[in-house]
Amino acid sequence: MPFIDLKAQYAALKTSIDARIQRVLDHGQYIMGPEVKELEEKLAAHVGVKHCISVASGTEALLIALMALDLQPGDEVITTPFTFAATAETIVLLGGVPVFVDIEPDTCNIDPKLIEAAITPRTRAIMPVSLYGQVCDMDEINAIAARHGGLPVIEDAAQSFGASYRGRKSCGLSTWGATSFFPSKPLGCYGDGGALFTDDDALAQAAREIRVHGQSQRYTHTRLGVGGRMDTIQCAVVLAKLERFDWEIARRLAIGERYQELLAGLPEALGVQRLAVRGNRDCVWAQFTLQIEAREAVFKSLNGAGIPTAIHYPRPLHQQPAYERFGRGQVLPHAEAAARRVMSLPMSADLSEAQQDVVVAALRQALQQHVARV
Structure with missing residues (x-):
């Protein structure tokens, strides 16, 4: 059983994907070809914003967003410690200081109630992460930002593209929305890719210049930039995948809900905690993740039974060697407990109910065996 079934997805879209790629091979515009603009227009319409800027990866999206905001050395960015390293990495690469705020124990997203106390005169931005496919409480975060001089908010939506929050789409909820098209994401390409979303004309222009080495026109470098373009072939792949993206999101919602229902039947004594999905949003389950007291024993048992699993993430950033100096000895109990x-269990739009049943049965057996041993 695959952890993410990209082969089944390709089989369903093979004709369209192959044709899209062949078109690029025929016209030969591998960098900034016509598919780039076509994809940006379609993604902007999907999210409901004025501007989409495709970039080389989700990491580049965060980096370019911060560069467009002119983050300076010593500037602080409030974020979560329970995320992939790229979130803090981009802040530190620019000389900024990540300020870690603990998470909600039931969603694993940043706790908005703790953000305001972390704001200082050096705070330049807030970067929440919509983890596992569920959007953070962006209205509350935006309100906090507004009360403090209109701080920019960057939604790290690498895992939540396609998710909804109060009737609006992830990536269209704040100053910047940044997502990833890494192959395992809800909308993935066949390599690296990403995108930025905004309604701000000036920020969009800055990002477009930054992604081509700061050029406002050919060989006129008006600002510091990077080589941050998304390849035309990767844009072509995403364009093909957009054809059934709405169906895939509906499937992810249904599969996630069924997982939740099946897991709700597990006895409390087995020590499984399902992630909460707030009533005013949904979750597209980039990973279907739960919390288990006996994780190591269950992890070994499932893998031994041929059920692939993963851990997202085993160590929070404030305890990572590269970033612990920014944590300054912080104790963030909810992030540490979650780690x-x-x-995470197998999850993709093509996961069948029969496969789900096998996964949950194996999980139940592993938990019962562990309880029996202790």
Whole structure:
């Protein structure tokens, strides 16, 4: 059983994907070809914003967003410690200081109630992460930002593209929305890719210049930039995948809900905690993640039974060697507890009910065996 079934997805879209790629091979515009603009227009319409800027990866999206905001050395960016390293990495690469705020124990997203106390005169931006496919409470975060001089908010939506929050789409909820098209994401290409979303004309222009080495026109470098373009072939792949993206999101919602229902039947004594999905939003389950007290034993048992699993993430950033100096010895109990307990199960739009039943049965057996041993 695959953890993410990209082969089944390709089989369903093979004709369209192959044709899209062949078109690029025929016209030969591998960098900034016509598919780039076509994809940006379609993605902007999907999210409901004025501007989409395709970039080389989700990491580049965050980096370019911060560069467009002119983040300076010593500037602070409030974010979560429970995320992939790229979130803090981009801040530090620019000389900024990540300020870590603990998470909600039931969603694993940043806790908005703790953000305001972390704001200082050096705060330049807030970067929440919509983890596992569920959008953070962006209205509350935006309100906090507004109360403090209109701080920019960057939604790290690498895992939540396609998700909804109060009737609006992830990536269209704040100053910047940044997503990834890494192959395993809800909308993925066949390599690296990403995108930025905004309604701000000036920021959009800055990002477009930054992604081509700061050029406002050919060989006129008006600002510091990077080589951050998304390849035309990767744009072509995403264009083909957009054809059934709405169906895939509907499937992810249904599969996630069924997982939740099946897991709700597990006895409380087995020590499984399902992630909460707030009533005013949904979750597209980039990973279907739950928290398990006996994670190591269950992890070994499932893998031994041929059920692939993963841990997103085993160590929070404030305890990572590269970033612990920014944590300054912080104790962030919910992030630390989640890192000890989270485990992700197989998840993709093509996962069948029969496969789900096999996964949950194996999980139940592993938990019962562990309880029997202790």
